[in-house]
Amino acid sequence: MKTRVPIFITAFVGIFMILKFFVVTPWVSAVADELVQWGVITLAFAIILGVLNLAKINLKAVVERKTDWPYKAILLFGMVFMMSVGGFQWHLDMRAEEALSALTALEASGAAPAAVAAAVAASGEAQARAATNIFNFAFTRIYTPLSATMYSLLAFYVASAAFRAFRAKNLHATLLLVAAVLVMIGRVPVGGLLQVDLSDGTIWRPLVWIQDWLMTWPNAAGQRAIQMGAAIGMIATGLRVIFGIERPYLKG
Amino acid sequence: MNRALTFLQSRAARLALAGAAIFAGATPAFAADETTRVLASRLGEVLPDLQLSDGITSATVGSAYRLLEDFNVVKLPVFVLLIFFVIFFFVLNRRVRKGGEVELRRLPGINAIEEAIGRATEMGRPVLFIPGINDIDDIQTLAGINILAHVAYIAAEYDTPVIVATRRSVVLTICEEVVKAASLAAGRPENYIPNNMRYLSDEQFAFTAGVNGIMLRERPASCIYQGCFYSESLILAETGFVSGAIQVAGTANVSQLPFFVAACDYTLIGEEFYAASAYLSKEPPVLASVKAADWLKLVIMPVMLIGVVAITISASLPAGSEWSLHLEEFVRLLKEIL
Amino acid sequence: MDTAWLVDLAGVWLTVIFTLAIYSFLYRDNPFYKAAEHLYVGVAAGYTFYLAFRNTIFPNLVQHLFTGVHKINAGDGAGWQMQWRWGALVLGLLVLARLIPKVSWISRWPMALVVGAFAGLNLLGYAEANLADQIAGTMVPLFGRSNYAPYELLPLLPSLGQQASQPSTLNHLVLVVGVISVLTYFFFSRERSKATNALGTVGIWFVMITFGATYGSIVLARISLLIGRVYDLMDYNQPQYGYPFVVGMIGIVAVLAVWRLKYFKGDKVNDGTPGGGEGDEG
Amino acid sequence: MINQEPTSRMQKFLTMFVALDRRWIFSAVAILTVIFMMLDFNLPIQPSPQAEGMYKTINSVQPGDVVHFSIDYGPSSAAELWPQHLCILRDLMRRGARVVCSSLWADGPPTIEKGFNIVVAELAEEGIKRERGVDYVNLGFKAGDRVAIASLGASFKRTFPTDYSGRPTASLPIMQGWDNYNDVKLLITIGVGDPGAVEYVQQAQSRYRVTMVAGVTAVISPQLYPYYQSGNLQGFLGGLAGAAEYEKMANTPGRATKGMNVQSAIHVLIVLLVLLGNLAQFSLRMMARR
Incomplete structure (x- = not known):
């Protein structure tokens, strides 16, 4: 039950998706x-686990007054704050939607212009x-500046x-260095200052x-081959997982 | 005629017929809604002497048609590659089971992972592992988790704690299972410390900021990044460098590889990263799959070269000449099958 | 409204302070960065939680099951899909079984489904784009008529007057040799001949040039990010806001100096280089 | 390599430079950025053919033409895309096109508002009046990525029943006389990724043959070359450099042009640092050998 069933589920679902x-x-x-x-809904449910993990670790640190506990308190505050204002926003958006659908219904029913105007x-x-x-x-004053x-x-x-x-320690490092320097200079207007008049x-x-x-050429070739290799490795890894040859998460 | 009918009725023959029709039909690039019509005509070309005398035979052929209609012929190249890979894998796996050995060349990055854990043990500090920042729907994340299993096992043997930082909740729960299982397998269940399994929000740079904090305050001696990374790669690697950690990275994201190569001690590039768990596990079937990937490359490269030679000859011959067109058609066929 | 300007003022100051707090990390880990980091992780986690419920669980599960939205949005087969969606609810609840140690093993079932479904789904999409298409794209003529302009011959060398992306014999040779040699570099089998070793060496050269070029080209995008931030800081640095950039900068530097003197007296600090003495604050 | 004790002063200095504390580099980057933002000069910029195509297409718009301007980015990518957004919007509004803005990204609509406010104020100073709901409209955000684009192909008014401020679109003067891509003269998207330019090409441009141009980040722009070659896109801009090229052609040097000065300065700084670091290391090795 504990390992057989999951292996079967993975294999069955995986092969079905390949078939699809x-x-x-x-x-x-x-x-x-x-x-x-x-799958998407299951992932969304798992976020509850993640948030609980974060809350548990930090709450423990705050309660036990561990090193840096005031910062952990800030973290917890930020989390609860954002959840509450998010909920509030959701409520407001629902209200706006209701008002809008009321307006649409009113317009469709051919109500008096004054009533429609009020609804608008x-x-x-x-x-x-x-x-x-x-x-x-x-969002705009805390989240955005922090992330940007x-x-x-x-x-x-x-x-x-x-x-x-x-x-330039060796040939490999030198190639890396030269390519990077050439591209960096050629990409900005400074690189365009050097001009040669051709005979024509x-x-x-x-x-x-x-x-x-x-x-366009060496870089494209390299990128292409690395991607091809990676795609082959991805097929190998994916099939190992689907066929249950590698299943570290089921070994407990 | 009777013999032909019984032959057609067998299931294997129906599939073979379908296969032949697919290959024949793959020559022109056709739109999905034309599939049936083209295949119907092509079938006549493939098996011209097939006589549909009574209802049974046409029904059989009809079922073959239906099979074809359901099959997305545009995806044929992927199908062929997949079949090649699976066949190679089974051949090699059987060979391995019979006692054959799969030997792989040395990869410095793999040894580096083991060294990194050893160094953390010497210094009495933890190892930090990040299985990429993508969710479980990315196969890179799965590859990273496979590597984590071995890292956690070795670390448990050395009695060194592992900190795992994840950006996704599902990845967190799977990593918990993996580290718990690996510690148990190494005979040290106490090496799994629940508080070392961290989820640091789904936002990319909040996660990065949180990992920065772990690196500078909990001072892991080694940082191992294996998975899908985006622009945070360089922030992580530079902070790890300042904290004095040994860093081993691995990813298949070409745009981030240069940054890992520049800032980390070792980097597993593209396919090396996918093969890493095979190197670490040394289990025969897993090794066989790496070897099968090599064989697949051995198919792809000659096909590519044949294509280049054929298109070159075609381009050198006078435009519109018979052979030029034949070769052009051949290359198109090659592209559509593989 | 009267309070609008106050909100605006507070917003500008918060933006500037948070920006500077993150930048202070360039100097070293410090209380400003720590506070900003922890707030950021907390706010982001809260936001994730909100998004998961609002954008996934509510529309895809709750509305789907209870309010009949599917009837409007979905076409054929909506009926059975509506009934089947209960399965997703069961899976979601099974995931939460982890919270109860006795039955936590059952959470592996939904995990197994998710892993299988996404592995199967994504496996071939990548294989198609990154393998099949790339193989086809590498089949280029080395000489003869160019496949871009049917009646023109491929020039031997790239011509300087034209764009560098113009096809030529040399360019196509670089492409083909590059792809083949890098693929050879990725051979893991032990048995290798001299020829494959040589080709693999050329492959690693291509890999290094690729990495260098990619690095160089991404620098451009990264610096625009900094330019954007500096523009923001300068835009907000207005007298009606009380010069938040300048004031905030001076304030943070002053506090950091005091903090540094107080906590690091006589401590040899060498924190710009690896293994440097990041003193443990506490 | 450099293990032995440094003997001369020169050696000491070089050893120090080779392992330069990275915070000196950070300071240099910061100082150069600020200085070059304040300096008043412009490096010559060479517009690429793609940018030229973009400029020509946008400037062939006639007064009254319907232009769908999709803003598919949020504040986090504003650094690269905002300058493009601004100079294109300025051109469109000045030419008197009917500018219909929408977004496939949830955090896009505030950016649209910001753009309209700035450009309308600028034009008002020049004495050109542009009115909301008549000359321009912000339709807001629509979820659903490709599905949303496809449904625009059927009807704009049904996809966006109200604009961003909640007014019914059916009654707006700007929305009269047209409803789908058949009547849209030009489709422009400024976007950071998925959904963005590629999705618009697939779902709108190739289906309705509407003229289309795009602005994207420098990381995305290589993906657009095939679409430009095949004629799906009349032109595109890549990142801040693209915006600078556009500003050059429009002869309105602004933030992107200035940004390119900073870019140049920092690129030169990095290259110099790399070269000097190598030189220092090389001379140290020479000294050690002697």
Whole structure:
């Protein structure tokens, strides 16, 4: 029961989904789509487990006054805060939707213009309320700047990692370094400053051209082959999992 | 004639007929709604002397048609590749079972994983493992979890704790199972510490910020990233570098590989990453699947070269000449089958 | 409304403070970053939770089962699909069985289904795009008529005056040799001949050039992110908000300096380099 | 390699530089960014053929033409896409097109609002009046990715019964006389990924043969070359560089052009650092050998 049944489920469902890829019979696609929906819903339910894990670990730290416990309290506050304002937003959106469907119904029934105008106003007000409230504030003023700034740390890290790693220690490292430097320069307007007049009157920008060539040919070849290898590895791994040859999560 | 009828009625023959028709029908690129018509005409070409004298035979052929109608012929290349792989795998697996050995070349990145765990043991610090940031629907995540099983086993043998940070709840629960099972298998169930299994929200950079915190405050001696990574790859690897950890990465995302190569000590590239769990497990069937992948490449490369040669000859011959067109058709067929 | 400007002011200050708090991590781990990090993880987890219920569980399960939305949205077969959706509810509840240690093993069943379903689903999609299509794309003529312009011959060398992406014999050779050699590099079997070893070596050269070029091209996108943030900071740095960027910057630097002096007296700090002494704050 | 004790001053300096504390690099990046944002000069920019195609297509729009302008990104990608969004919107509004904005991304509509507010105010200063509901409209967000695009092909008014502020679309002057892609003169999408340009090509452009151009991030742009070659797209812009090329052609140097100065400066900085690091390491090795 504990391992046999799951192995069977994985194999059966996996093979069915592979079949679905080749077979265009409507009921097969319908069943497969339904299975995907089940998967998506199961994943959504699992989020409860994740949130509980986060809450448990941090609550314990706060209760036991472990190192950095005030920060863990901030984390818990942020979580509860966002859940509550999210719920509030949901409520407002439902209201706006109700107002809107009331308006549509009213229009369809051919009610008096004054009544329709009132409904339009009510609907507009509900929409506006849903659009401007604490949830949007939290989203645009807390969530967005934090995520955009975290992302933008990369601008600094590409510089520091390049400085450290691009050293001509051997042939491989030198190729990496040369390709990176050429592409970096050829990509920005500075690279276009170097110009050569060809005999037929056209202007040739060598750095831009080399950048373009590197990206179109050697880079495309490398990317293509790495992707092909990865696809083969993916087939191997996927089939190992589906056939139950590798099933670390069922060994307990 | 009677013999032919009984032959047709057998199920195997029906499938063979369908297969022949698919291959014959694959020559022109046809739209899905034309499938039936084209196949019907092609079938006559493949088996011209087939005589449909009475109802039974036409019904048999009709069922073959229906089979074809249901089959998405556009997906034929993938089907052929898949069949090749499965056949190779079964052949190799049988050979392995009979006592044959599968030997693989050395991969520095694999040894590095073992060394990284050893170093954490020496320093008395934990190992941090991240199975990528994608959900379980990505096969890269599955590959990462397979590697985690071995990492957790080795770490349990060395009595070194493993911290697993995940961005998805389902991945978290599966990783919990994996680490628990591996610790048990290594004879040290106490090496599974529930509090070391962390979920750090589904948002990409919140997760990254949380992992940064783990790296700098819990000071893992080794960081192992195996799975699907996006732009956070470099943030993780740079923070790991500052914290002084040994870093071993592996991913199949081509756009992130350069950053791991630049900032980590070892990186498993593309297919190496998928093969890593086979290297670590050393189990015959798993090794056989890696070897089968090699064989698949041995099929693909000659086909690609044949295609290049044929299209080159075709392009060198005068345009519109008979052989040029034949070769062009041949390459098109090659592309559509494989 | 009277409070609108107050909300706006608070929003601008929060934006600037959070931005600077994350940037302070570039200097080193510090209380500002820690606070921002923990708040971020918490808020993101709450948001995920909200999204899961609002965008998945509610429309795909609750509405589907109870409010009859499927009747409007779905076409044929909606009837049986509606009935079958109860299975998803069962699976979801089985996942939650993990919370009860005695029956937690049963949560493996939904996991097994999810793993099987998605592995089977995604396996071949990738194989199609990344394998079959790429094999076909590599079959290019090395010389003769170009397959882009049927009556033009492929030039031997790429021409400088034109775009570098113009096909030529050399370019196509680079493509074919590159793909074949990199694939050879990925052979795992032990038995290798001298020829395959040589080809594999060429393969790793291609891999390195690819990584270099990719790195170089992505730098561009990464720096635009920084430019975007700096524009935001500068836009908000207005007198009506009280110069949040400048004030916030000075404030954070001052607090960090004090914090540093207080907690790291006599501590040899060398935290920009690996293994540096990140003192344990506590 | 560099294990032995540094002897000379030069060696000491080089050893230090080879293992430079990365925070010096961070500072250099930050300082260069700020300086180059303040400096007032523009590097010459060479528009690519794709950007030229985009510019020509947008500037062939006639007053009163219906343009569907889909904004498929949120604040997190604004750094790359906002400059494109702004200069395209400016051109469209100035030319007097009927601009119909919508979004397939939940966090897109506020960005649309921001764009309209800025451009309408700019034009008002020039004395050109553009009215909401008459000259432009924000239809808001629609879930459903490809399905949503396909349903736009059937009817805009049914897909978006109300606009972002809750007014019924059927009564808006801008929505009169047309309802689907057959009457849309130009389709523009500014997007960060899926759903975005590729989905619009598949679901709208190739089905209804509507003229289409796109703006995307630098990471996505390589995916669009095939569509440009096959004529599905008349042109496209890639990332901040694309926006700078557009600004150059429109002769309105703005944030993207300035951004390219910063890009250039930081690229040069990184290249210099890499070269100097190699030089330092090389000379150290030479010194050690002597």
